[in-house]
Amino acid sequence: MAGLWGKRRREEQAALDAQDADLARRARSSLVAVDERIRTTADELDFAVAELGEGPTKDVRDALQAVRTHLGEAFHLHQLNHDEIPDTPEELRTRNARIVQLCEWAEELLDDRTEALAADIERVRRAPEILAQVRVDIETLTERLPHARVTLDRLAQRYSAAALRQVADGPDEAEQLLTFAAHSADVSFRRREAERREEANLALETATEAVRRAAAIIDGIEDFEIEALRAESTLADVIADSRGDLVAARDAPQVPAVTAAAAALEAALAALPPSREKADPFTQLSQLREANSGLDAAIAVARERAARPIPSVAHVRHALDDADRQIAVARNVIAGHRGWIGADARTRLAEAERSRIDAEPLTTDEDTREEAMILARRAGALANEALHLAQRDIDSSRPQDSGWGGQGGGRRGGMGDAMGGILGGMVIGSLLGDFFDG
Template identity: 30%
Template sequence: MDVFLPSLVVLGFVLVGIAVLVGLARRRTRTRLRLESDAAAELVRSASISLVRADDLVQDATNELGFAIAQFGENATREFAAALTLSRRQLTEAFALQQKLDDVEPDAAAEIHRWNEKIRAVADEATQRLVAQTRNFDKKRGVERTAPQALDQLVRRLDRSADRVKNGARSIDRLGLSYTAHALAPISTNVARAQAALDDAREAAASAAARLTAGEPVGEQMSAAEHGLFTATQLLDAIESGEDELHIGFANLGRATDAAAIELTEARGLRDSHDEADTSANLNRVVAEATRVLAQLGGPDRLSDPAVDLARLREVMDGLDVMRSEARNRQLRLENARTALAGALLTARGQISLTRDFIGGNRSRVQAGARTRLSEAERQLALAEAEADPVIALDNARRAMTHATDADALARYDAR
């Protein structure tokens, strides 16, 4: 009996633990089911609210469409009518789904959930569409209410724009005295186009005034007049900004030509002082071309196209810069070669003299190889001394030194 007592105690604890776990699992299941039931109920409630709201709005929109047709006409309300037709079709679909949910036939939980989601989505879409159309016509009615004041302001703005058209024409004429037709091309037709847009706007404004007197809607006519005025304003603004851009471009061109004149002076000095005839000739060619372009651009009666002229000047000055850079490099190479040449000649002469003396003292033992290299060293030295180009002369002197050194090494080898 004493042996089995601890085992019974352990078994009791195990059974208690199992009971606790089973209780917790059942509690979680009940909680999950309650949450799922609450969510399903909320979905049903939400779908019902959306359906009722959409149905009420369709009825209100039907009345609203009738008022809109009477006020604005069928053409202006065609989009509203199409939206109402589509929303009615969606609402019919939603009610059909609701009927399935309300009939006596039992439905699966998944179907109930899917149908309620569909009802809510379709009803909300129909509602949003009709709300947008209703707001649009509310705005149109606001326009109609303020139409007399807005039309009066619009006419005054049209008068001010007419003065701007005259100023724009004077600006184009004035710019034509300084700039080419190509430079003025982006804005040259703006005056005529602005005048045409203002004429259309005035015609629309006159039509609006007549309809306003007759008590008819004027929204479309006011909108057309505003559009014409906006177009004219944009075209006239472009004349002003285009004039500013031309003047800025002309100022930039002036600064560029001044800088080019300074660079040309430096290039002429480099051309005249360069030691190489070919390089001087190449420099002279690009200097002449740049001089010709500068003279053309600086003509007193010449019409300017700042963008084209600046591009042309940059092209010719880029060519001049390349040639100047090459000429400077060649001049620096000549100067460096001239500096190194004296030392190279002195070293080569010394090595040739030493090698010749050694061979002369060991004539019976020194073979042809050493003598051949010595002869070549003397020939290269003679070429270096006779060469006018310091770069070529330096190369010859260095070759003379190399051959003399090789001759000395071979001679000493033969002598051993």
């Protein structure tokens, strides 16, 4: 048995030694890799600074500084592993693990910072190509401006000024943006020629963004015509649907909500301008849809109420009166036996009283009368539960051998029990009240 145990120990030690050796190799290779990565990133940073300037490259410079600082710690730990002072396996293991951790952190930080800068560097390398494309886009969009103005004039003959307010100034805005983009492109070219790369890049980004916004405006004018035609087509369908809903509303329960919603929909239909007048199909469609949806919702609620009749005021008052009686009984029992009543019964009574108060203002409105009935019934049920819990507390606190003759027998449950319960509750409640008052 001892030999078997010794063999197992040797195998475990051999496995641990192999892990330590692998960790040491990882620490050495990680140090070499990170050191080379720092040198490569520093070279790339010099190029990026030359192309982008100091501002956009600050994050990479800060990352390099942090990595160099922490890599100094890693080299120091590696030196300790190879100095003349003997080390335990645990010390070597701890240092090598820390070296690997620092190197992995350095690689991740540099990856994150250089990846963020890679797009900027690629854009700088493609700056001449991008600048040429910006000039082509400016020319193309400028050629589209007259057509956009013609489209807007055609739209103005069919739609109201309110409908066109989003695109009315579009051609002028696009023209201003294109002029600004052309100026920014010229500035970018001159700054690049003067080796002022950071300013050149900023001007190029400005020109690119101005071209993008101008294209969006011109596209929006052309798209508006299509969207307006779709809105008109949809409006015709909604008008037909609304007229059908008004006919169907005659068969719905004629409650005030349905009547008001039908009147609102009729008013929305009547407000539609004649076909020969300029209109705003977007606003008309929105208003008509809102009125149509309102009638649908009112009819649905009315039919649901018809299927489940609303309780009358008399029924609600009867439920409230019943809750009042049950609350009064529970309140009297608890008040008469205060010293014996626990928290459960008192909590149920307080909740019953709160529900009763909440129910009162809901009784007059037809829309809330059903909720008032629910609260009234809840108040009664809670009061009844409070009464049962109070009786439980009284029964558990009442002496079991309180006959006339003390413990020696006699009548049980007679005047002694009654007086004991009353006096017990009064005396204990009084003592507790005096204690807390003091």
